[in-house]
Amino acid sequence: METTHFSSSLLEDKNEADASIQNKETTYFYRKKVDGANQETERNKGEASKIEVRGLNLKIKNKVILNDINVKIPRNKITIILGPSGCGKTTLMKSMNRLTELYPEMNVKGEIFIDGEEILNSRRDVTEIRKQMGLLSQRPYPLPMSIYKNVAYGLKISGRLKKRFLDKRVEHYLRQASLWNEVKDRLRDPASGLSIGQQQRLCLARGLAVDPDIILADEPTSALDPISSQEIEKKFVELKNNYTIVMVTHILRQAARIADYVVFMYLGEVIEQGPANEFFNNPKTEITKAYLKGSIN
């Protein structure tokens, strides 16, 4: 982890990646823009954020994993959930698409709104809710089938589709994940034969194929080599125009490079959240300051 000369070098990276948010004025502008975008979308009037978590508590037996989480995640931005290992980042993300239900020992209470619609206690079909979000996990987990079928998997769930249409979609999403040129001659080969970096991009393509508005990424680069990591990061910066991206990481440098908005967690609580620029330049709490300096890991 970075320990010294953090603020200067990190912010340089950050500025290279995205120069749009420079100071408080732009922050204000960006808030306004988000509001404006919302007015255009009919179904969520007055809703400032894409995802809003209200009073989320999560316990395993009597151990508190998440304590009263309140988070607002802006639309079409990269939001980084930052924090040391074991602070509940991944769990918070998993509750956003209700994968917490796979762990019966978890006791979840609270509300999560997506486009103003409550999903955590909703009676709506959970698979429909999950389809709104593409998921990238720490290590790529390609499904045990061919490259083609991995991408077509989500498409096929929604119903029988013509092969020509399917072919086109698969190609489209593989291109979006910058993988097409590498795999176009071996679409029928098992996905497990790809390199790990390629697998992660395949997982991205697979996630995009169900046409979500949100991408949830749980330390998507932690198993990758630096070059593959960079590709994923670059992809995210490209994709944020069309998607709301939520990414968990404990790599400060990565957060600084691509974040528009930061949610900082520590020991199951959200300590601080705000636009990246503000968070890195002007941290409000002592814990954040210590973390940014590198004295907490």
Add this chain to the structure above:
Amino acid sequence: MISLFSIQRMIPGRVKADRFNRTWMFAWLLVIVVLPLAIAFGLIWKSSLLFEDHSLIEMIVSSEWKTLSGKFGFLPFIISSLWVTFLALIFAGPVCLFSAIYLTFYAKAIVLKMMQPVIDILAGIPSVIYGVWGVVAIVPIVSKYVAPVFGVQTSGYTILTGAVVLAVMIIPFILNIIIEILNTIPKELSEASLSLGAGKWYTVKQVVLRKAFPGVVSAMGLGLSRAFGETIAVLMVVGNVVHIPKGIFQPGYPLPALIANNYGEMMSIPQYDSALMFSALLLLTIVLVFNLVSRFMIIRYEEKFR
């Protein structure tokens, strides 16, 4: 300096100990490899007397079993064994697969925890008890209730009865292996599928079972081998009539029952003794073939999908 010196002196001793340990561990391994080979060779040697005036093909294809006139046709026993075993697997296989899926993917963790001792107890019941249970419970049920439905009259001592008892016996065995296999499949894989909008059953079908397929096949293969060799419980309920069974409501006479019923009794006829040894050899060979086939299926599958 002194300490460095003593370390240098210690090293050869450690190397020696290491080498010694390796040797005796290898020796144990050798026991495991040599023992089955020795058994196989022993059986071949003991059954060689039979080959003096009988050809291998003739014995396997013939169904005439007249020990006093020296006619040894093993077909009835082989067919009976295959009937009982495969029928048992047909009963036990789906039960195991679906309950394992339920326990690992649908049930709460506590249910699996509660089931584990139940499964272990089932696995630990001596087979003779299963046999008694078969005689007391399954035989009358088959003769009074099941057979009449199909318009058949029977004593209840049938292939079907044997298969049911056998199925109950191998269920805990196969179930345990499948649960273990399903637990090794990373949860993230199911999460990936679910996050793509797949339902739970679709995920199980398309992802989990695909991934688990080789393991499930080998679990079934092991169950099959075990069922094929199971003796006492089957012998007690299957009827033991030497003929080629033509349906599940007829009695049968599996290979292990043949050996257990007659060994020690007919030692005075050398050819008979040799014939029983040969049936043991057949049993061993068929079990070996089951194992090889399931292994082959796994390898083929892995080449295709991994």
